[in-house]
Amino acid sequence: MSGPPAQAWLNALLVLVEQLQLGLLSLWHALGLTGDSHGQPAWPWARRMAAETLLIDLGLARQVGLTLCAVAVAVLAMALALAWRRRRGVLLAGAALALVAAPWPSASLLFVPAAPTSFHASPTRFAVDSIAHGARVYAQHCTSCHGTDGRGEGPLAASLAVWPPTLAGPLLARRADGELFWHVLAGMRDRQGRSTMPAFGDRLGEREVWAVIDYMKALSAGSGAEGNWPVPLRLPEMAIRCADAAPLALSQWRGDQRVRLVTVDGTTPLPFEDPRFLTVLVTPDGQPPAQVPRFRAGCTAIASHAWQAVAAIAGQAPSRLAGTQLLADRAGWLRARGTPGRPWSDANLVCVSGPAAGTPAASSSAPSSVPDGLTALLLRMDAEPVRFVKGGFVH
Ligand code: HEC
Structure with a gap:
């Protein structure tokens, strides 16, 4: 069997x-x-x-x-x-x-x-510009009920008939994008037909709604500070420049190479290149750091909002982000978050699709020479790909 x-x-x-x-x-x-x-x-x-x-x-x-x-x-x-x-x-x-x-x-x-938009696909590619745009829309229209941290505890929340749901849970991952889109545009009602979530169709355009959905996903990942993320996220799309070549889209590596995003400002030590993944430096101003000789610079994100988007995803204030790293697998899913100054280990996994992090998975077949933390992490990411299904995730 x-x-x-x-x-x-x-x-x-x-x-x-x-x-x-x-x-x-x-x-x-x-x-x-x-x-x-x-x-x-x-x-x-x-x-x-x-x-x-x-x-x-x-x-x-x-x-x-x-x-x-x-x-x-x-x-x-x-x-x-x-x-x-x-x-x-x-x-x-x-x-x-x-x-x-x-x-x-x-x-x-x-x-x-179902809604007319149930099967709609988001046109934004989860790009950093869209996440940043969504952050502005969210701050202006949604925090009063959903709260700045997305946990549903905004100043108006207690006065509502229905408490807004927390975005820190798996809600956003369970819903199809097209249905989230519809719920924001058309609002929601309870069984008696009373309005619970207001409709934003008259105030927000399509682009703004798709953008705010992107931001909520980033926020949701960032608010699951410990352990597993409630929403599996793709590596956000951003323009990068490698040495003197013309700018490229980061998604170009999807399906091919792992990607590591490293946030650096003037004070953080620069990472070493590692042939096991493409290293992309993310800087506060989208410029390669001055202290890097060209040949070591690898690739730098030139999208101006990359820093802000990575901060939202990593759950860090932009001012405290420097040194944080995000690691994506070959399929382009973000899988691990590195903390400045700490070695990599299984504890860095944020998107686990096999046994929960920390359980001794397959230890019986582990080789006697134990690989270092980062190697073990990469092997596990490859062995346990993220399975994705619209409208529901196996995670
Ligand atoms: C007046 C308070 C209020 C405001 C403002 C508000 N919401 Fe909500 N929202 C709610 C409530 C209450 C619910 C729960 C509704 C229910 O389950 O019937 C909800 C539910 C949701 C959901 C879950 C939908 C689902 O599929 O279950 C999303 C997503 C959401 N809101 C997004 C937003 C966004 C984006 C904004 C800003 C553009 C926003 N909300 C502004 C009160 C609010």
Whole structure:
């Protein structure tokens, strides 16, 4: 009994459910049966399949998986029946049997309310400029209820009928971006139809809403100060310059090389280059530090807001950020946060997808020569990739 781990088939199922719905949306849009909403094809139905429910209800997920298999078998049998006259009766009976025998899941569990933007993708690429823009929007419109730290304890919070949720928990990771977008634009209501979260559609433009979602994610990661981050984050997009070459987008390394962001100001010692990852220096003003000879400078972030965005993600005040490091895996997920002056260890992991940090994972197979902290961390990041599913994360 050594099938693939539960998470592998579950992840595949969630991706399939997502792709099926996106495929249907594209088809409807191509046929002209649905228009656009906020620049992307609008989801035409009031409900959608709830990937986030499947993620926590394995029994339901199994039923959905088996039913999808049965439907695939039935469709295949019917297609064969069209071509193969002599066996038509048997094939059609087989198709009917597959459909009858399938463990159809309960619709009320599987389907949840949807918005026209449920399947929208954020156009911002989680760029540092967008995070900084979002910080301004958040400070102006959201802190009164959600609080500067996002824990839902702003000055107005106590006077509301419903307490604002804390962003320091997994809420933002559980919701599809498109639904967060809709909730900010259109507001939210309780079961009796009373407004709970105000609508911002008349005050904020689309770009501002996508930006504030980016900032809330950064804030959420930064507020989970200890241990695991509640929201897995991509390396933020930013322009960087390597030696004298033309500026490049940091995402260019995604899928290829690990990236380490090192925040340095005039006082911090510069890191050594390390061939195991691309080192990018982040400075308060986007200029390479004066004390670095060119050949050692590696790459420097030239995006002016990089310092502020990294500070939000790392949960540090910008004035105390210098020396903090962020490490991203080859797929571009931020996985570890380094503290100035301390050696790397498993305790630096902020995004763990296997056993919780600190548990002696796979210690029985560990080689007798124990690798140093950073090597062990990199090996673990490679061995336990982040599994990502829209609308729900396996983390
Ligand atoms: C008047 C107080 C108030 C203000 C101002 C406010 N919110 Fe909220 N917000 C709430 C409350 C209350 C809820 C919980 C609503 C519920 O669960 O029904 C909420 C929920 C949310 C959620 C969770 C949505 C979800 O999918 O569950 C997000 C995201 C959010 N707010 C973002 C924002 C942003 C961004 C701003 C500023 C542009 C903002 N809020 C301003 C009160 C407020």
